Amino acid sequence: MEDSELVALWRSFDKRLHDSLILNRQNAAAITLIRIKSLLGSMAPMKIFIIAASLMWATFLSIVLYRTYSFASPFFWISIFIHVVTITVVIGIYIYQVVLIYQTDISEPLFKTQYRLARLKSSTLLIARLMFLHAPVWSTFSISERMFENPFWLMIQLSITTIFVILAIWFFVNINYENRSKKWFRYIFRGKEWDPVIQSMEMLKEIEEYQSDDRYR
Amino acid sequence: MFFPRDTASFLNVIEANKGIIYKVANAYCRDNENRKDLIQEIILQLWLAFPKYNGQFMITTWMYRIALNVSISFYRKETTRDKLNQPLSADILSLVTDDQPLEQDSELAVLYRFIRELKELDRALILLYLEERSQQQIAEIIGITSSNVSTRLSRIKEQLRQKFATLKNL
Numbered sequence: 001m002e003d004s005e006l007v008a009l010w011r012s013f014d015k016r017l018h019d020s021l022i023l024n025r026q027n028a029a030a031i032t033l034i035r036i037k038s039l040l041g042s043m044a045p046m047k048i049f050i051i052a053a054s055l056m057w058a059t060f061l062s063i064v065l066y067r068t069y070s071f072a073s074p075f076f077w078i079s080i081f082i083h084v085v086t087i088t089v090v091i092g093i094y095i096y097q098v099v100l101i102y103q104t105d106i107s108e109p110l111f112k113t114q115y116r117l118a119r120l121k122s123s124t125l126l127i128a129r130l131m132f133l134h135a136p137v138w139s140t141f142s143i144s145e146r147m148f149e150n151p152f153w154l155m156i157q158l159s160i161t162t163i164f165v166i167l168a169i170w171f172f173v174n175i176n177y178e179n180r181s182k183k184w185f186r187y188i189f190r191g192k193e194w195d196p197v198i199q200s201m202e203m204l205k206e207i208e209e210y211q212s213d214d215r216y217r
Numbered sequence: 218m219f220f221p222r223d224t225a226s227f228l229n230v231i232e233a234n235k236g237i238i239y240k241v242a243n244a245y246c247r248d249n250e251n252r253k254d255l256i257q258e259i260i261l262q263l264w265l266a267f268p269k270y271n272g273q274f275m276i277t278t279w280m281y282r283i284a285l286n287v288s289i290s291f292y293r294k295e296t297t298r299d300k301l302n303q304p305l306s307a308d309i310l311s312l313v314t315d316d317q318p319l320e321q322d323s324e325l326a327v328l329y330r331f332i333r334e335l336k337e338l339d340r341a342l343i344l345l346y347l348e349e350r351s352q353q354q355i356a357e358i359i360g361i362t363s364s365n366v367s368t369r370l371s372r373i374k375e376q377l378r379q380k381f382a383t384l385k386n387l
Contacts, residue, residue, distance in 0.1 A: 001381040003374055006328065010347040013325050014236060020312050023235050025228050027309045031257065032224045032264050106286040107266045107279055109360025110341055113286045203289075206336050213365050 044101045051094045058087045079141030086134040090127050097123060115207050121200035125175060128189075132171035136164040177201040227267050230276060231260060237280050237348075238263075239310050244332055244344050245288035256310050259287045274357060281350075281358045285341045331380050335373065342366065343373050 001009075061084045065077060100120040106113055139161045147153050179185045180198055189198065231238070238259050246252040263283050270279055332340055338359070345355045356363045 001324075001378065006374075006377065007347060007349065009324055009328060011349075014240075014348075017236050017239065017312075021235055021239055022311050023228075023232050024309050024311065025232070028228055028231055028260060029224055031261050031309070032227060034261065105266075105269075106262060107269065107282050109282060109358060110285055110289070110338065111360030113282075114289060114338070117290050203337065206338050210338065210361055210365065210369070213368060 044098055047094050047098050047101070051091055051098070054087055054091045054094070058084050058091065061087075073144060075143035076141050079137040082134055082137045083141075086130055090130055093123055093127055093130075111207065111210065114203055118200040118203040118207065121197050122204060124197050125189075125201070129172050129175045132175065133168050135168045136161060139164045177205065227264060230267075230280075231263070234277060234280050235310055237277065238284055240348070241281070241284040241288055241344065243329065244340055245337075247333060253308055255288060256308075259284045260309055262287050275354070277350075278354055278357050281345065285344075285358070289337045289341070327381070327384065328377075331377055334380075335376070339369070339373050342369055343377070346370055346374075 061080055065080055065084065068077065097120050100116050104113055104116045104120075139157075143157060147157060175185070175188075180189075180201065238256055242252050242255045242259060246255045263280065266279075266283055270276070332343055335343065341359060342355065345358060350358070352363045352366050355366045359366065361369075
């Protein structure tokens with residue numbers, strides 16, 4: 001089918017649509033009475049709550065670290081320190097997401113809005129990667145020095161921590177767009193809360209294709 | 218062009234451009250029930266954005282941007298109905314012959330099917346092309362350069378040509 005035929009076909013559809021499409025003004029007017037925030041605006045309060053709660057948690061742990069610096073087990077101290085650093089980075093990502101939410105305007109060009117939204121959603125995956133990366137601290141913070149006196153417990157502890165470290169690094173490196181179709185990836189990131197994240201990564205790829213077209217022009 | 222910010226003016230804008238909303242929703246949502254929800258969502262977002270419309274662009278450019286942005290990103294069947302505290306029982310936009318969708322016409326149905334198979338941004342581009350929008354207006358709606366619009370459109374049209382040719386040879 002030639003271009004002109006396509007346009008002619010669409011034009012005839014447009015004409016028939018014009019003749020038969022009816023606006024129910026009463027129902028449309030009812031929409032203007034609905035008190036609701038914009039969809040993006042409604043996402044912000046939950047993120048702000050998470051930021052506030054995480055800040056309180058990080059502050060509490062920082063005080064614990066400060067107070068126990070002189071006598072705490074180094075395993076406990078360093079594990080909690082790594083946890084606080086990770087939480088701080090995650091707070092930073094949430095702040096970035098809130099900034100993106102307030103910057104996004106759906107009446108802006110598609111490219112700009114979709115790029116912001118795709119960045120917003122895909123940054124959630126970075127949070128998941130960081131959570132995996134710092135998982136080994138949960139196997140080390142309770143190590144006591146007495147454990148070193150017992151080779152059996154020491155071996156068990158070393159094995160568990162090594163497995164945690166290997167898995168954490170593997171997940172951090174491998175959780176990415178290229179692996180989205182792999183079985184393990186689909187198993188972890190399934191469900192309606194993760195589908196938009198995966199879709200947003202696809203959207204980022206599509207936008208990058210458009211950008212590269214503009215760049216090489 | 219400036220519009221008063223009252224409900225009547227808003228409804229007049231929607232009335233004058235209802236085809237845009239229907240065609241965009243139809244391109245991104247095949248299922249009839251979901252499409253009704255999407256149309257409702259687009260009109261709601263247009264209403265929320267209406268006070269900020271400043272006439273810098275044509276009203277159709279503003280409408281296409283919002284309708285396409287909502288269709289691509291915001292619409293989720295599972296959450297839309299929950300978000301509206303007062304879901305509307307009847308349709309906002311309906312066809313006189315609602316039991317016989319207009320795209321039953323075989324060639325049009327095939328064209329719509331091919332459009333829905335395209336990637337989301339490509340879908341927006343071809344839709345605007347079929348709507349006979351100028352390259353400049355398409356560039357303003359999508360946010361890319363006019364020359365990129367031209368290149369992209371050539372590729373998409375070629376894809377459609379090949380799909381129609383394959384169908385013909387079956």
